[in-house]
Amino acid sequence: MLRSRAHTAYLLLSLTTLFWAGNAIVARALYASIPPVGFAFWRWVVASAMVLPFAWPRLRTDWRALALIVGGFVLFHRNEAPGVD
Numbered sequence: 001m002l003r004s005r006a007h008t009a010y011l012l013l014s015l016t017t018l019f020w021a022g023n024a025i026v027a028r029a030l031y032a033s034i035p036p037v038g039f040a041f042w043r044w045v046v047a048s049a050m051v052l053p054f055a056w057p058r059l060r061t062d063w064r065a066l067a068l069i070v071g072g073f074v075l076f077h078r079n080e081a082p083g084v085d
Contacts, residue, residue: 044073 027039034042059066 023043030039059069
């Protein structure tokens, strides 16, 4: 059991590194055709679509957490976007 958890942890850490590196490569490749704000938007859409099936049962019952997540995301990017130019 412990060995299986260790393998899972190493797999997830490796996938995190792979996704992060892939994001940097894709961002550099698409820099000229997609503006940074648009790229950030689509990155969040894809990430949310991947996480939502796992998080939805919890978020459906705890609507305050969903409100905090959406509100924090909107306010953070609202304050960040004017400096992107």
